[in-house]
Amino acid sequence: MNEGRDIDYRGNGEAEDVLKWAINKFHPQIALACSFSPEDIVTAHMMVEIQPNIRVFAIDTGRLNEETYQCAEAVRRRLGINIEWYFPKHEAVEELERKKGLFSFRTSLDARHECCNIRKVKPLSRALSGLEAWVTGLRQEQSVTRAKLDKVEHDDVHGGIAKINPLADWSAERVWEHIKKFNLPYNKLHDQGYPSIGCAPCTRAVEAGEHPRAGRWWWEDPEHKECGLHIKN
Ligand code: SF4
Numbered sequence: 563m564n565e566g567r568d569i570d571y572r573g574n575g576e577a578e579d580v581l582k583w584a585i586n587k588f589h590p591q592i593a594l595a596c597s598f599s600p601e602d603i604v605t606a607h608m609m610v611e612i613q614p615n616i617r618v619f620a621i622d623t624g625r626l627n628e629e630t631y632q633c634a635e636a637v638r639r640r641l642g643i644n645i646e647w648y649f650p651k652h653e654a655v656e657e658l659e660r661k662k663g664l665f666s667f668r669t670s671l672d673a674r675h676e677c678c679n680i681r682k683v684k685p686l687s688r689a690l691s692g693l694e695a696w697v698t699g700l701r702q703e704q705s706v707t708r709a710k711l712d713k714v715e716h717d718d719v720h721g722g723i724a725k726i727n728p729l730a731d732w733s734a735e736r737v738w739e740h741i742k743k744f745n746l747p748y749n750k751l752h753d754q755g756y757p758s759i760g761c762a763p764c765t766r767a768v769e770a771g772e773h774p775r776a777g778r779w780w781w782e783d784p785e786h787k788e789c790g791l792h793i794k795n
Contacts, residue, residue: 595619600737701731
C-alpha cells in the first residue's frame with residue numbers, strides 16, 4: 563500500500579469487510595465505477611447491502627453494445643440505484659471523428675489511447691473529482707497489468723484518493739457463483755463467448771482456451787491492454 567491519505571485499512575481482507583470499512587469511512591464521497599461487468603455487479607450488490615444509497619457512476623463512451631445498455635437498466639432496477647452517467651465532451655469526439663474517422667483506434671497504439679483518453683479517461687476524471695474514494699471490480703487474475711493489485715490503494719493518478727478493489731483476489735468462478743446465487747442480472751454477451759466486454763468495436767468473442775481478455779483490443783500485445791482508467795504512476 564502506498565503512503566499518502568489516511569487509508570490505513572486493518573480488516574480481515576474479505577470483500578464485504580473491505581467495503582464496509584470503505585463505505586463507513588468515505589460515504590457519500592465514495593462511488594463505484596461500473597462498466598456492468600459481473601465483477602462490478604457483484605460489487606454493487608455487496609455495497610447496496612451495506613448502504614442502500616451507494617453512488618455508482620458509469621461512462622457512456624458512445625460505442626457500447628446494446629446488450630451493455632440493457633444490462634445497465636436491469637442492474638439499475640434490480641438494485642434500486644441511480645446511475646450517474648458520464649459522457650465524453652462532444653467537441654472532442656466531433657473533432658476526433660471529423661479528422662480521423664470512426665475507427666482511428668485500429669491504426670496505432672497512440673491512436674487507440676487518443677480515443678480511450680477522450681471517451682473514457684477524461685470522463686473518469688470528471689466522475690472522480692470531489693470523491694475521496696472510488697471502488698472497482700478489478701481482479702488480479704484478469705491480466706498481467708493487474709497482477710499486483712491491492713484491495714486498498716492510493717490512486718496517485720487521481721489526486722491520491724483511495725481506490726478500493728474488494729474482489730482483487732477473487733476468481734472468475736467465485737464472481738459467477740455470486741451472480742447465480744443472488745440471481746443478479748448480467749450482460750448477455752457473456753453467454754455468447756465474451757468474457758470481458760468494453761466498447762463494441764474493440765471487443766470480440768474469444769475461442770475456448772484463449773485468455774479471457776484476449777478479445778479486448780485483440781490486435782495489441784497483452785501488456786498494452788488497458789484503456790487508461792487503471793494506470794498507475
Ligand atoms: Fe475508443 Fe475502443 Fe477505447 Fe472505446 S475501447 S474508447 S472505442 S479505443
